[in-house]
Amino acid sequence: MISGKTIVAGVVGRPVAHSLSPLLHNAWLAAAGIDGVYVAFAPDAYGFERFADGMRGGAIRGVNVTVPFKEAALKVADRATPRAEAAGAANVLLFEPDGRTLADNTDGLGLLSAFAAQAPGWRADAGPVTVLGAGGAARGALAALLEHGTPRIFVINRTIRKADMLAEAMGSRVSALPFNHAAGVLRDATAVINATTVGLNDEGELPIPLSLTRETTVVMDMVYKPLETAFLRQARALGRPTVDGLEMLLGQARPAFEMFYGQPPLADVDARGLAMRALKS
Ligand code: ATR
Numbered sequence: 001m002i003s004g005k006t007i008v009a010g011v012v013g014r015p016v017a018h019s020l021s022p023l024l025h026n027a028w029l030a031a032a033g034i035d036g037v038y039v040a041f042a043p044d045a046y047g048f049e050r051f052a053d054g055m056r057g058g059a060i061r062g063v064n065v066t067v068p069f070k071e072a073a074l075k076v077a078d079r080a081t082p083r084a085e086a087a088g089a090a091n092v093l094l095f096e097p098d099g100r101t102l103a104d105n106t107d108g109l110g111l112l113s114a115f116a117a118q119a120p121g122w123r124a125d126a127g128p129v130t131v132l133g134a135g136g137a138a139r140g141a142l143a144a145l146l147e148h149g150t151p152r153i154f155v156i157n158r159t160i161r162k163a164d165m166l167a168e169a170m171g172s173r174v175s176a177l178p179f180n181h182a183a184g185v186l187r188d189a190t191a192v193i194n195a196t197t198v199g200l201n202d203e204g205e206l207p208i209p210l211s212l213t214r215e216t217t218v219v220m221d222m223v224y225k226p227l228e229t230a231f232l233r234q235a236r237a238l239g240r241p242t243v244d245g246l247e248m249l250l251g252q253a254r255p256a257f258e259m260f261y262g263q264p265p266l267a268d269v270d271a272r273g274l275a276m277r278a279l280k281s
Contacts, residue, residue: 007036008059009260012051013066016042020275021064024253027274028265036261043069052076055095061260062094064253070136077103086143088169089136092256104259107137108144110252111220115191117251118243119218125149126190130182132206133195134162137222141195142170154185156208157196179207186212194221199229210234221245227279246275 011021017040025038041063043051048069053076055063065073070089074080077093080103084090090103115122129150131138134157145153153174157163163176177185186192192213198204200223208231210219219235224245232242250271258264265271 001035003035005035007061009061010039010041011064012041014042016040023278024271025257027269028257031266031269034261048072049076057099058095058097064256065091074103077101087140106252106255107140109255110248111141111144113251114243114247117247119241122218128152128188130154130185130189130192131195132156134166138195141193156182182208183212189217191218194231199223199231206231210238
């Protein structure tokens with residue numbers, strides 16, 4: 001249904017063709033009978049600013065932003081929510097009718113809603129958390145965990161300098177460690193979160209001995225392609241509760257949908273099933 005009033009939103013990234021967001025948002029639009037559409041944009045690597053400028057004034061309602069433009073999205077915005085500022089990145093841009101651009105970040109909500117859905121007994125404030133990686137995804141996770149009271153976070157990264165810089169930026173509750181010191185912090189972790197790209201497309205393996213964690217330690221992987229990464233497989237073989245990256249993707253998409261189209265997605269759409277089928281094809 002396309003009319004003179006169709007609300008247009010989308011996702012901007014490069015590459016973007018593999019994004020599951022158009023599938024999810026358009027399924028939610030169709031189910032609710034909303035006069036809206038959700039499309040994908042892939043400006044060239046240096047063309048993000050021009051793209052965002054062109055949308056000012058409400059040519060379209062807004063976009064989700066994905067790799068590699070999340071930091072640039074925060075920079076081009078006139079205003080940003082505190083959670084986008086804390087994450088140092090935006091995954092949502094809204095183009096206000098008055099010409100201003102608002103940046104938000106729902107990745108943290110996505111992370112926490114994924115834990116709530118798949119590891120409902122886990123609490124962010126119950127104890128230390130170990131985060132693997134020091135890029136944008138890790139920073140977003142740190143911001144959400146700190147906001148929700150995690151008392152101590154250990155950031156483990158291959159390039160220790162990047163972990164040090166991130167820890168420095170995020171404050172006294174965050175410490176940096178190299179991978180070969182992970183053993184010392186796994187025992188106390190309430191959760192271990194993979195925010196690196198290791199495991200994407202079944203490439204690479206994380207040198208993290210999950211057998212050192214407690215039976216109750218929740219193991220989370222932001223990578224959702226494949227849905228069961230080698231890391232989650234290791235966790236499940238040990239009987240650890242797990243949380244997958246697809247649930248996080250869904251958890252960031254739902255609040256973004258509401259911002260674009262003015263109402264939350266209907267709960268009776270099997271968005272997870274849709275996405276799983278698309279991942280398999
Ligand atoms: P994102 O925005 O998704 O976080 P990124 O900023 O490119 O992406 O960060 C990728 C993360 O995955 C980094 O923490 C990176 O470690 P380095 O800082 O040492 O580069 C991590 N990563 C990527 N490939 C890795 C590998 N083979 N082994 C360990 N860590 C890896």
